[in-house]
Amino acid sequence: MNAPAPVVASDAPLLRVRGLEKRYGARIGCAAVSFDLWPGEVMGIVGESGSGKSTLLGCLAGHMAPDAGEVLFDVGGVLRDTARMAEAERRRLARTDWAFVHQHAHEGLRMGVSAGGNVGERLMAVGARHYGDIRAQALDWLGRVEIAADRIDDRPTAFSGGMRQRLQIARNLVTGPRLVFMDEPTGGLDVSVQARLLDLLRGLVREMGLSAIIVTHDLAVVRLLADRLMVMKDGLVVEQGLTDQVLDDPQHAYTQLLVASVLQV
Numbered sequence: 001m002n003a004p005a006p007v008v009a010s011d012a013p014l015l016r017v018r019g020l021e022k023r024y025g026a027r028i029g030c031a032a033v034s035f036d037l038w039p040g041e042v043m044g045i046v047g048e049s050g051s052g053k054s055t056l057l058g059c060l061a062g063h064m065a066p067d068a069g070e071v072l073f074d075v076g077g078v079l080r081d082t083a084r085m086a087e088a089e090r091r092r093l094a095r096t097d098w099a100f101v102h103q104h105a106h107e108g109l110r111m112g113v114s115a116g117g118n119v120g121e122r123l124m125a126v127g128a129r130h131y132g133d134i135r136a137q138a139l140d141w142l143g144r145v146e147i148a149a150d151r152i153d154d155r156p157t158a159f160s161g162g163m164r165q166r167l168q169i170a171r172n173l174v175t176g177p178r179l180v181f182m183d184e185p186t187g188g189l190d191v192s193v194q195a196r197l198l199d200l201l202r203g204l205v206r207e208m209g210l211s212a213i214i215v216t217h218d219l220a221v222v223r224l225l226a227d228r229l230m231v232m233k234d235g236l237v238v239e240q241g242l243t244d245q246v247l248d249d250p251q252h253a254y255t256q257l258l259v260a261s262v263l264q265v
């Protein structure tokens with residue numbers, strides 16, 4: 001008989017990860033990753049290229065199956081292992097409770113559908129049916145991400161990189177997800193566009209009390225957005241703690257190097 005699922009109190013974490021490991025043949029993608037994410041908390045994951053950030057995010061978001069460990073998510077007050085639940089149930093969670101903001105906006109948008117449609121179809125996916133309400137909410141969200149109302153019928157192909165990324169954010173947040181995964185959300189954009197997007201994200205995170213996990217190689221992003229920080233190297237977590245603490249007083253030699261290399265720029 002299966003052991004009963006642990007019932008969690010209201011002060012329990014939203015996400016509990018224990019001993020997570022993913023290998024690609026003999027190569028480690030990530031290993032021995034453990035942490036708790038609390039409601040309303042933003043965690044940044046930083047590390048050099050190949051350190052395992054995307055692998056970890058992919059395992060957390062259910063895009064790939066870990067080889068070992070648990071990814072426990074609070075579903076109705078019960079911590080459920082999302083890595084081992086039925087595919088249909090995980091897909092439902094991905095639609096209702098999670099959001100995923102890709103680095104490249106085109107991966108998270110439907111390029112052949114209007115801006116309003118991109119936002120509206122997510123509402124329809126969670127049951128909205130009234131056209132007027134859907135359009136009104138889409139319009140409201142376009143405004144929140146600073147896209148002019150008269151662009152609602154334009155396709156994202158007619159948008160700039162920064163606008164596309166803001167549209168992807170609107171599409172992801174319109175349904176009020178409980179956990180948002182972001183993979184280099186400001187990567188690949190001009191510096192001035194990055195700054196504006198970062199400002200916008202910071203406003204939304206605070207206003208909505210978002211719980212989020214943000215992968216980035218940019219320490220400015222975590223400094224602005226993340227309450228807590230996890231530093232990865234060669235697939236392992238070498239340091240984690242409060243963002244300011246880790247960046248201002250890094251303990252691990254690799255983190256010291258990372259912080260120093262940014263200061264020199």
Ligand SMILES: Nc1ncnc2c1ncn2[C@@H]1O[C@H](COP(=O)(O)OP(=O)(O)OP(=O)(O)O)[C@@H](O)[C@H]1O
Pocket residue numbers: 024027028029030047048049050051052053054055056217235
């Ligand atoms: N599909 C794959 N097949 C084999 N090895 C892989 C695959 N994907 C990733 N790896 C390896 O796993 C390790 C972690 O890669 P990962 O992409 O997670 O790192 P990352 O920190 O996200 O890097 P980047 O910042 O460049 O995206 C690396 O050694 C990488 O070569």
